[in-house]
Amino acid sequence: MIKEIKAQDLNTEKFITKKVNEIRAAVGSGMAINALSGGVDSSVVTMLGHRALGNRLRTVFIQNGLMREGEPKRVTELFRKLGVNVEIIDAHREFLEALKGISDPEQKREAITQTFYKKVFGRIVLESDAKCLLQGTILTDVDETVAGIKRQHNVFAQLGIDPMKAFGYHIIEPLIQLRKDGVRIAGKELGLPEEVFNRIPFPGPALAARIIGEVTEEKLDMVRKATEIVEKLLADSGAFQYMAILHDDRVTGMRGGKRDFGHQIEVRCWDSLDAREAKPTRLSFEVLEELAASILDEVEGVVSVTYNIATKPPSTIEAV
Amino acid sequence: MIKEIKAQDLNTEKFITKKVNEIRAAVGSGMAINALSGGVDSSVVTMLGHRALGNRLRTVFIQNGLMREGEPKRVTELFRKLGVNVEIIDAHREFLEALKGISDPEQKREAITQTFYKKVFGRIVLESDAKCLLQGTILTDVDETVAGIKRQHNVFAQLGIDPMKAFGYHIIEPLIQLRKDGVRIAGKELGLPEEVFNRIPFPGPALAARIIGEVTEEKLDMVRKATEIVEKLLADSGAFQYMAILHDDRVTGMRGGKRDFGHQIEVRCWDSLDAREAKPTRLSFEVLEELAASILDEVEGVVSVTYNIATKPPSTIEAV
Numbered sequence: 001m002i003k004e005i006k007a008q009d010l011n012t013e014k015f016i017t018k019k020v021n022e023i024r025a026a027v028g029s030g031m032a033i034n035a036l037s038g039g040v041d042s043s044v045v046t047m048l049g050h051r052a053l054g055n056r057l058r059t060v061f062i063q064n065g066l067m068r069e070g071e072p073k074r075v076t077e078l079f080r081k082l083g084v085n086v087e088i089i090d091a092h093r094e095f096l097e098a099l100k101g102i103s104d105p106e107q108k109r110e111a112i113t114q115t116f117y118k119k120v121f122g123r124i125v126l127e128s129d130a131k132c133l134l135q136g137t138i139l140t141d142v143d144e145t146v147a148g149i150k151r152q153h154n155v156f157a158q159l160g161i162d163p164m165k166a167f168g169y170h171i172i173e174p175l176i177q178l179r180k181d182g183v184r185i186a187g188k189e190l191g192l193p194e195e196v197f198n199r200i201p202f203p204g205p206a207l208a209a210r211i212i213g214e215v216t217e218e219k220l221d222m223v224r225k226a227t228e229i230v231e232k233l234l235a236d237s238g239a240f241q242y243m244a245i246l247h248d249d250r251v252t253g254m255r256g257g258k259r260d261f262g263h264q265i266e267v268r269c270w271d272s273l274d275a276r277e278a279k280p281t282r283l284s285f286e287v288l289e290e291l292a293a294s295i296l297d298e299v300e301g302v303v304s305v306t307y308n309i310a311t312k313p314p315s316t317i318e319a320v
Numbered sequence: 321m322i323k324e325i326k327a328q329d330l331n332t333e334k335f336i337t338k339k340v341n342e343i344r345a346a347v348g349s350g351m352a353i354n355a356l357s358g359g360v361d362s363s364v365v366t367m368l369g370h371r372a373l374g375n376r377l378r379t380v381f382i383q384n385g386l387m388r389e390g391e392p393k394r395v396t397e398l399f400r401k402l403g404v405n406v407e408i409i410d411a412h413r414e415f416l417e418a419l420k421g422i423s424d425p426e427q428k429r430e431a432i433t434q435t436f437y438k439k440v441f442g443r444i445v446l447e448s449d450a451k452c453l454l455q456g457t458i459l460t461d462v463d464e465t466v467a468g469i470k471r472q473h474n475v476f477a478q479l480g481i482d483p484m485k486a487f488g489y490h491i492i493e494p495l496i497q498l499r500k501d502g503v504r505i506a507g508k509e510l511g512l513p514e515e516v517f518n519r520i521p522f523p524g525p526a527l528a529a530r531i532i533g534e535v536t537e538e539k540l541d542m543v544r545k546a547t548e549i550v551e552k553l554l555a556d557s558g559a560f561q562y563m564a565i566l567h568d569d570r571v572t573g574m575r576g577g578k579r580d581f582g583h584q585i586e587v588r589c590w591d592s593l594d595a596r597e598a599k600p601t602r603l604s605f606e607v608l609e610e611l612a613a614s615i616l617d618e619v620e621g622v623v624s625v626t627y628n629i630a631t632k633p634p635s636t637i638e639a640v
Binding site: 105212213247248249250251252253254255259260261262266267279280282285288289291292293296303304305306307308309310311312313314315316318319320 | 608624
């Protein structure tokens with residue numbers, strides 16, 4: 001039974017000191033490793049690990065080719081400014097290969113998870129000198145794993161390995177007593193900038209979750225460009241979350257006076273407190289028309305743009 | 321060379337008298353036949369033919385199963401009130417059979433056209449005693465056929481038959497010198513009610529043009545229901561045209577607390593003068609939310625609703 005620390009009860013300085021000491025004790029004079037995604041949980045773990053171990057923590061950022069425009073550079077630059085060296089592992093070919101021919105949403109997620117854990121990160125961990133692995137598991141992940149909503153975040157369980165028995169590996173999960181709000185407080189104290197907390201939620205399978213049907217490099221380029229436009233134009237919307245979705249259906253359009261079957265981008269922008277229920281944001285038509293014009297102008301192959309007007313439920317936040 | 325009669329130059333009474341006399345002269349003491357769709361052109365031809373021939377005109381309404389809710393009944397009732405008997409030919413099985421397995425928009429249109437002309441109406445004409453066929457061809461149809469935009473409306477050309485040579489059939493096209501505005505004026509003079517002119521444009525392939533991908537009875541039921549809701553809620557919008565489109569893509573939704581891959585309906589509502597250029601109508605969010613709620617509530621299997629925000633061009637008015 002994990003003992004929860006509620007955000008309002010969190011003594012941040014004391015918590016950080018305790019976790020830094022625990023990490024030092026567990027790692028001893030060896031090396032530790034962690035994967036940074038740029039999300040708040042893995043960012044906070046990176047800062048704690050760095051404070052505890054300095055250069056004895058190897059932090060990798062796995063470029064899966066499914067990310068937003070400029071993401072690897074953005075994340076590594078951000079951590080470089082904080083004195084943390086992050087190693088980019090380019091594995092986008094492996095992910096694209098794994099996604100080939102798959103249209104089913106569940107199978108897409110599975111292909112990405114398996115490629116991450118079994119192939120790419122699994123290989124890095126096994127080839128490394130690290131005896132400890134730092135993970136950003138939070139209490140909500142544990143709850144959701146128990147409830148069967150989310151998959152287990154434990155890398156070795158994914159690999160089918162009991163790390164202690166097999167290798168004497170330790171898994172360290174310094175955030176496991178916290179929820180998201182507690183993690184944010186700790187992150188602020190550790191010097192992480194606003195942009196780490198303020199970015200809108202982004203799904204684990206990244207842009208692969210924003211493509212209906214098979215994921216290809218061409219489609220990733222289209223949805224990446226559309227995502228950049230949507231995130232830029234809706235940054236000041238005050239919305240809970242916003243996104244661009246590339247449809248698989250083709251619709252009729254006209255280019256240069258000729259019929260042209262093209263792609264459709266769906267824009268979603270949600271008002272929500274906690275993602276359990278959500279309503280479409282009442283954007284002005286000036287903004288909606290600017291979104292459509294920019295996407296039609298800048299994303300080659302797109303002839304149609306829609307705005308989602310359904311509520312959650314019965315819709316979900318993401319389409320895939 | 322067909323001599324155009326512009327709406328402003330139309331002497332309506334004189335035009336009608338002339339066409340009635342021409343039809344009488346051509347048909348002599350025999351029978352004539354025509355197909356009524358409920359659109360303005362075929363409605364005006366029906367009234368002209370009825371005035372000229374009375375019961376010697378056989379008017380058929382071909383139920384292709386692709387129509388809006390209540391359409392055959394609505395059209396036949398309307399003409400019954402005008403003293404015109406319209407015979408409904410139920411051919412929906414033949415059309416559904418012809419559409420089976422076809423996803424390509426062009427092939428769908430072709431299947432509907434071929435079924436109409438070669439199978440259903442062709443059969444009725446050949447089996448009838450009629451020596452004359454009345455057609456609602458207008459000058460714009462001729463122009464568009466010459467330009468290659470639209471297909472030729474001449475039934476016998478469709479059948480690959482020169483009617484004069486083969487059967488001594490006449491084709492009578494009383495509206496061929498007019499454009500739409502002139503046809504409307506003639507229709508009003510002939511006693512056709514407002515609703516014949518005021519209905520928003522509806523495509524030839526009917527609801528088959530509102531389904532992306534294969535047309536099935538189940539999908540027709542869904543899009544028919546959604547069309548009814550959209551046409552009811554947007555009747556007072558003042559828009560040029562509005563429609564519901566059923567997508568082929570499945571999106572994630574939730575029903576009864578469980579994940580459920582469902583359908584998406586796209587609503588389009590256009591502001592336009594002449595359909596050449598169009599902008600999405602700036603509907604209020606009250607209306608958009610009511611549209612979404614009604615569709616999600618009343619159309620089984622739908623978990624998501626969008627509103628089109630693209631302009632024409634590069635979009636087209638219809639999606640298929």
